[in-house]
Amino acid sequence: MEIREYGINNQKNILLVHGGYVSYKTLKIQIEELQKGYHIFVPLLDGHNINDKSELNSIEEEASKILKFFKLKNINKIHCMCGASLGADIIIEILFQKGNFAENAFIESGSLGINKILAIPLIWISKTAMYKGVRGNRYWEKFIEKFLIDIKMPKELCCDTKELLRHMSISTIKNVQKLVCNYKIKENVNLITTKCLVVYSSKEKLYMENPYKKLQETIDMKIVCLEGYNHGQLSIGEPQKQLKMLKEFLV
Template sequence: MKFHEFGNRANPHIMMIHGGGNAWWNYLRQARALSEDYHVILPTLDGHGEEHHTEYVSTTDSAQKLISYIDENCGGHLFMLCGVSLGGQIVIEMLSLRGDISQKAMIDGSICYPQPKTERFCTAVVRLLGGVMFSRVSCRCQMLFLRLFPKMRFPKELEDYYIQDIPLLRKTTLYNMYRTYMAEYQLKEDISKTNAQILYCYGSREMKCVKRSAQLLKEKVPSCRIYEAKGYNHGELAIYRPNEWLKFVEPFLNT
């Protein structure tokens, strides 16, 4: 893993974990805004972006490595953990492994029980079309398409990161990620021991398994707050609408 840091290390620590297939820049705009008052850490997970040469193992392996980093660099505790999709599942696992790892946690559109059919479908699609889907030409086309939606388009800097990093994804990374994120991960009983204030958000257009995951988490942690972003798709608030994300998160930071 590689870690990008923003802000003064003496300030409260926030770690923000990107989704599968993306990299540290997933939360770059939020990190820069929050760095005025917080020390913000953006990891790049194994197998992604600049770490594409490193094998991605599993959700638990990623959680353990991030906890080790926090122990070594943040005194063993964060003010807030954030994660979208795969990153959110890693946040859930970190809270299960270490209940006091963070004072607050925000999870965005992350599943926490096995979905083997979804895993088989995604793996099949990558086997057949992965070379086209993750090519540099395809990435450029995706960024051009995104420009049609002014409120969601990436700035030039993020477009460049996307076009640079997405084609580096190896199929083995995607297979391991789909298997451990979709087909194998199961919410642990130990999540009920966490001391963190948890906010789980998802888009109203997400798959049913995401919405069910929010309810499962709340059953284990009754204090967990759930928010449905009306009309939004998977990861849309965190990845494509950073200004809205910041307005939404600010009250959570201050309570």
């Protein structure tokens, strides 16, 4: 796993973790803004680096690699972590592996497991669309185009995303959705001391509301439901709004 750094002369540290099927470039606006006042760390998740042949195996493994990186730098605690979708689940897993690692966490659309019946078609559709949609299948090409439009992804990022998907192995493509659909809350939740802001869309409320309300019983957590938003839309399609929410949260 490669981890890039920005604003290295700033004291407070922020970890930004991108989502599945997209590159770290979806965080470009957040990086440019936050590096003015923070030391930013941005992992290029396994299977999502155009410059290597790594594969995504597990959420737990990604979290462990990130924590190991900080340990080697003698950084035991950071100011904030932010992640969306797969990145959000990795942020949550970091909390389970080291409950006092971050003072704050901004969690967008982390799944915390999905109903098994619903997960089966989700995994199949994602695997098929993300593989065939950039390899000449016209139906799935249109499917991906609509998805990218729905989350308001800028055109330059659409090209980057398609290039990344063409580079991804079928194993990583399948694992992204499989891992987020099957990720579960760990038993050591009571050890988490991080203050959390959880954001998800009204379209995700059906399968996200109850797991987070359960976590809220133990963790210092605020939950915000964005009406009418699509999965990943906030951080990818409306980064300025996400930054505004993050800054207000960190005050």
